Amino acid sequence: MDEKLRLLAVLNSMQKILHDDLAQAVSSSPARAVFLALLTEDLARTAGRAQIVAAGKLEETEAHTLREEPLARLQEVHRDLAAFIGGSTSLPDDQRNAPGTKMLFKDATELVKDQLQLSFAQAKHRIIVHDLLLPHAGFNGSVVPPRFGQLASVFNDGSADPHQVALAARRMLALQPGIDAQQDPVATAAAIEQQLAESLADRNTAGTAQLFKRFCAELDACALERSEAEMEAHVGLRYKGKQSRGFIWELCTDLRGHEMLQKLSDQLSNPRSAFGRDATSPAGDSNGQQPGEYAGGQPELPGLSTGPLSPAAHLIPPWAVDPDMPEDQRPRAGFTDVGLPGSAEDQMPGLQLQPGETPAAARERLKARSLLQFLFDSARFVADGDQEAAPDLPMRPNVELIVTISWDSLIGKLNDPGITSHNHLVSAGYARRLACSANVIPAVLGTESQPLDLGRTQRFFNRAQRRAMMLRDRGCINPGCSMAGHRCEANHIKPWYLGGETNLANGALLCPACHASFHAGHFKIVVVNSIPYVLQNKARDPEQRLRRNWIFHPRAKAIG
Known part of the structure; x- marks a missing residue:
C-alpha cells in the first residue's frame, strides 16, 4: 500500500x-x-x-x-x-x-x-x-x-x-x-x-x-402562488434617501411590471430596435418592419410637451422673474398649484391594513403603489404607438406578456406553470389573472387577421410570425447560446433568395453571431414536427444528434 x-x-x-x-x-x-x-x-x-x-x-x-x-x-x-x-x-x-x-x-x-x-x-x-x-x-x-x-x-x-x-x-x-x-x-x-x-x-x-x-x-x-402572494405586499416605489450620487428610490414590482420594464429596457438598449427613433422615419427597414407597423417614435405625455409654449399658459409677471432668463424657461402660473392636501381618509378611501401594519405604514404603502402605477401608466403611454383618440377611454394594454402555457392550464383544467419570454416561471393562476388585463399571448398561434404562413408573397417575417417564433423558440435555437429572443433575428432556414418561403415552418430565431455561423455552414437546422432542431458539426457534437437549445428548453430530448 x-x-x-x-x-x-x-x-x-x-x-x-x-x-x-x-x-x-x-x-x-x-x-x-x-x-x-x-x-x-x-x-x-x-x-x-x-x-x-x-x-x-x-x-x-x-x-x-x-x-x-x-x-x-x-x-x-x-x-x-x-x-x-x-x-x-x-x-x-x-x-x-x-x-x-x-x-x-x-x-x-x-x-x-x-x-x-x-x-x-x-x-x-x-x-x-x-x-x-x-x-x-x-x-x-x-x-x-x-x-x-x-x-x-x-x-x-x-x-x-x-x-x-x-x-x-x-x-x-x-x-x-x-x-x-x-x-x-x-x-x-x-x-x-x-x-x-x-x-x-x-x-x-x-x-x-x-x-x-x-x-x-x-x-x-x-410554490409560485406563494411567491407571487409574498411579492404583493412589497410592490411600490419608495424614496430611500439622498446620497452623494443623487436621490435614491427603490422600485419593487411583480412579474407583470418586471416584464414591462424589461421590455422597455430591451427596446431602448437594442441597437436594432426602432423604439425611440423619430416617428416620421420610414417603415420597411432591414429588420422587416412592414408598412403600417409602429415605427418607433415616443409620443409626448399630456401637459409635458417639449414643443412651443402653449398659448393658454400665462407667464408670471415680469417683476417675479429674472429678466435675463429666457422666456421658454420661465415658470408659468399654476405650475406649482397642486391644490391643498386633504385628509388621509380623503386621499386613500377604503384603507385596508396588512397584518401587523399601522395606518401610517399602510398609507405609505398605498402612496408607493400609486406612484409606481403612475410610472407604469406614463411608460405605457410613451411606448404605445396605438393610442385611442378619445383621451377619456382606458388605454389598451401595451405589455405583450408572452406566456408559453398549455391550454388546459390556462382554462383551469391543469395547474402546470408557464414560462414568459424572459424565461421566468409564472403560475397558471397568475397567467389566468393576467389574461384579463394584459396582452397575454396564448399557445394557440395565428388568427384569420394575422396569418402565419405567407409563402412567397412577402420577404420579411411579419409581427405575428416573429411573435410566434418567440413563443416557440424563446431565444436563439443554437444549443448553449443564452441570447434572449428579443435580441435575435428571424432567420429563413432555407434562404428566401433560394426559394425559401416566409412562413413559420421555414423560420427560426438566431442571434447575430449564430446567424452568421449558420450561413457560414458551421451547423445545420432541421425541422421536425414544425420544431427547428440544430445539428452541430462533429467538433462540437461527436454524437451528431438533433438538439434544441437546453437553455430555453431544458426538458427537450435529443433526436438520433
Whole structure:
C-alpha cells in the first residue's frame, strides 16, 4: 500500500512538471493547445472524483479516532514528499484513541475540515456526496450502493464535471419532499434523475440549472402562488434617501411590471430596435418592419410637451422673474398649484391594513403603489404607438406578456406553470389573472387577421410570425447560446433568395453571431414536427444528434 502511495506522490510531481513543459511547448500550435486543455480537464475531473472518494475513506476508516502522534507524523511526511518518495521516511502505524476517551476530532467532517483546510460546509459536502454517489460500507459492514445510481454512473465515467454532478446530487436530495408527494415517487425520482444525468453529460451548467428550475416548479405547484402572494405586499416605489450620487428610490414590482420594464429596457438598449427613433422615419427597414407597423417614435405625455409654449399658459409677471432668463424657461402660473392636501381618509378611501401594519405604514404603502402605477401608466403611454383618440377611454394594454402555457392550464383544467419570454416561471393562476388585463399571448398561434404562413408573397417575417417564433423558440435555437429572443433575428432556414418561403415552418430565431455561423455552414437546422432542431458539426457534437437549445428548453430530448 505504501509503495502505491509513493507512486501517487511521484505522479503528482510529474504531472505538474509535465504540464508546465507542455504549456511552454504548445504556444505555437492551437490544435495541441486545445488537446492539452481537454487532457487537463480530464485530469481535473479525475482529481475531483478522487477528492470525494478520499473523503469517504476517512469516514469509513474512522480516521478521526487517530491519536495526535501519527497525525503529526503524517504532516511531516507530507511536507517532505521527496524523502517519502525516496524511501528514507515511512508512514506511521495506526494508533487510535481508545473508545470512550476524548478524540481530537468529533467526526470525519471535522478531520476533513482541519487537515485539508476546508470550510465546514465544504467538508460536509464531500462526506454527503460520497454516500450519495459511491458505494460505501454500512453500519453492519455490508456494502451499500449509491443512492443515485444514474448520477453515480456519470460521476464515475468522467463524462461530466464531478463537482457539478455532486451539486446535482445534493439538489436531487433537496427535491425529495416534493418527489415523495407524487403519486408514484419511485418512477418520478427515476425520470428526474435520468434527465439530470443526460443534461450533465450533454449540456452546460446553465442548461442543467434551467432543468432544476422546471423540476422545482412542477413538484411544488403551489410554490409560485406563494411567491407571487409574498411579492404583493412589497410592490411600490419608495424614496430611500439622498446620497452623494443623487436621490435614491427603490422600485419593487411583480412579474407583470418586471416584464414591462424589461421590455422597455430591451427596446431602448437594442441597437436594432426602432423604439425611440423619430416617428416620421420610414417603415420597411432591414429588420422587416412592414408598412403600417409602429415605427418607433415616443409620443409626448399630456401637459409635458417639449414643443412651443402653449398659448393658454400665462407667464408670471415680469417683476417675479429674472429678466435675463429666457422666456421658454420661465415658470408659468399654476405650475406649482397642486391644490391643498386633504385628509388621509380623503386621499386613500377604503384603507385596508396588512397584518401587523399601522395606518401610517399602510398609507405609505398605498402612496408607493400609486406612484409606481403612475410610472407604469406614463411608460405605457410613451411606448404605445396605438393610442385611442378619445383621451377619456382606458388605454389598451401595451405589455405583450408572452406566456408559453398549455391550454388546459390556462382554462383551469391543469395547474402546470408557464414560462414568459424572459424565461421566468409564472403560475397558471397568475397567467389566468393576467389574461384579463394584459396582452397575454396564448399557445394557440395565428388568427384569420394575422396569418402565419405567407409563402412567397412577402420577404420579411411579419409581427405575428416573429411573435410566434418567440413563443416557440424563446431565444436563439443554437444549443448553449443564452441570447434572449428579443435580441435575435428571424432567420429563413432555407434562404428566401433560394426559394425559401416566409412562413413559420421555414423560420427560426438566431442571434447575430449564430446567424452568421449558420450561413457560414458551421451547423445545420432541421425541422421536425414544425420544431427547428440544430445539428452541430462533429467538433462540437461527436454524437451528431438533433438538439434544441437546453437553455430555453431544458426538458427537450435529443433526436438520433
